[in-house]
Amino acid sequence: MALPKTTQEYYLPQRVQAGLDKLTLRESVVRPPKSQEVLVKVHAVSLNYRDLVIVTGGYPGQVGDSIVPCSDLAGEIIALGEDVTGWKVGDRVSANFCTDHVYGDPTRETMATALGGPIDGTLTQFKNVPAHSLVHIPSNLNFEEAATLPCAAVTAWNALQGPVPLKGGDYVLVLGTGGVSVFALQFAVAMGATVIATSSSNAKLEFVKTLGAHHTINYKNTPDWDTEVLKITGGRGVDHVIEVGGTGTLPKSIRSTRMAGWIHTIGFLSGEHPDTSKLILSFLSGGITFRPILIGSRYQFEDMNRLIEARQIKPVVNKVFDFKQTREAYEYLQSQKHIGKIVIKLFD
Incomplete structure (x- = not known):
């Protein structure tokens, strides 16, 4: 040819x-x-x-x-x-x-x-x-x-399979319904986690339920969505947060996270700028790990693809x-x- x-x-x-x-x-x-x-x-x-x-x-x-x-x-x-x-x-x-x-x-x-x-x-x-x-x-x-797959899916996979990989029974909070958040939801459900998803759209929240989201929160109707997350988790907080909002949503993500939990930060969609000294203190007092994600390696891509095939994820x-x-x-x-x-x- x-x-x-x-x-x-x-x-x-x-x-x-x-x-x-x-x-x-x-x-x-x-x-x-x-x-x-x-x-x-x-x-x-x-x-x-x-x-x-x-x-x-x-x-x-x-x-x-x-x-x-x-x-x-x-x-x-x-x-x-x-x-x-x-x-x-x-x-x-x-x-x-x-x-x-x-x-x-x-x-x-x-x-x-x-x-x-x-x-x-x-x-x-x-x-x-x-x-x-x-x-x-x-x-x-x-x-x-x-x-x-190469950017959004590998990023979500890297977040959930990092130094402390997701395990069955963990709680995962995904913010929004963009590419990374939806892939994180799908992977977390496939691996046996309980997923809490947020959005400002009830229609989008109804859709993510079809993907396996166990709990949904409309953050427009429920501005104190972190309080709702704590209610869902019995006051403990989630194990992993897929944080795409940036500094504007980070304070509530911290309050939603369990002691020694993980916040995986990917995006910067929110334009608010809270007091960084208070953020640092919140991380220290909760023993929370803040982990920026820089996509992932080819090896991680290959591992992810095996799950996609095994669980027929679309x-x-x-x-x-x-x-x-x-x-x-x-x-x-x-x-x-x-x-x-x-x-x-x-x-x-």
């Missing part, structure tokens, strides 16, 4: 001129894969909140000019570098968020290989990636479903957009109307 010579891809011309209207489609040359690379035909890409703030100019991390955005892909191998072993043309694959984070803790060097930030991302029809970054797509998922794909509707997909993400993940389909 003749390899493609060009690829259609979206890019952000200059970071200082960020904005959804600046997201531009261009044609680029496809080079043959290097000796340890594979060329992937990208069938689907999913969007994360990180992708939105990169394009709109609010991302605090490293981003280059003329960057191709997005970190998540699912596709098939169409060519192999001459020294690649263990893979074949036609294999269905995803690449890890940081292509060089194979195992162990993240480092500055591995974080410098984060797709769609320091290096070009996945919003392109054809992409060369290092063979060591690849994982097989779970056999029970299609491309659109598998595209949701990612929640809220809406699929065509490649030429990419701006509309970003706008839909910005609207926060979704539950779960938003996917862009590159090929029919």
Whole structure:
């Protein structure tokens, strides 16, 4: 089969001129894969909140000019570098968020290989990636479903399977119904935990009940949702919190957590800024571990995929957009109307 010579891809011309209207489609040359690379035909890409703030100019991390955005892909191998072993043309694959984070803790060097930030991302029809970054797509998922895994799912898995892994009977509090929170809910339920989910939407809370959430709290109707969490847990508090709000929700997350529990922080959606000295004292007095999550390794990705296959877990794909509707997909993400993940389909 003749390899493609060009690829259609979206890019952000200059970071200082960020904005959804600046997201531009261009044609680029496809080079043959290097000796340890594979060329992937990208069938689907999913969007994360990180992708939105990169394009709109609010991302605090490293981003280059003329960057191709997005970190998540699912596709098939169409060519192999001459020294690649263990893979074949036609294999269905995803690449890890940081292509060089194979195992162990993240480092500055591995974080410098984060797709769609320091290096070009996945919003392109054809992409060369290092063979060591690849994982097989779970056999029970299609491309659109598998595209949701590299960032949100691996982050949720890393949170629940960290230094003190989740065990059956634990209580898990998930904030909101975005990608990470929904995956954490699904994984926690599959592993025998009791899940408490929050949202400002009763419709979204009814939906997460269908995914296995045992208790739900509308934080708009119940502003003191931390008090409700303590009631549900008999005053003990939860073992794990999936904290996506940031400093605005952190005080109540602390009050919701048991002595020596874990708060896994992922996002920064809430703009409030409480007194940090009081936060530190709250952590100290409760013996609570505050653990920022930096996605995860390829090994963690592989472990997670085994659970997905074993328990036949299906990612929640809220809406699929065509490649030429990419701006509309970003706008839909910005609207926060979704539950779960938003996917862009590159090929029919």
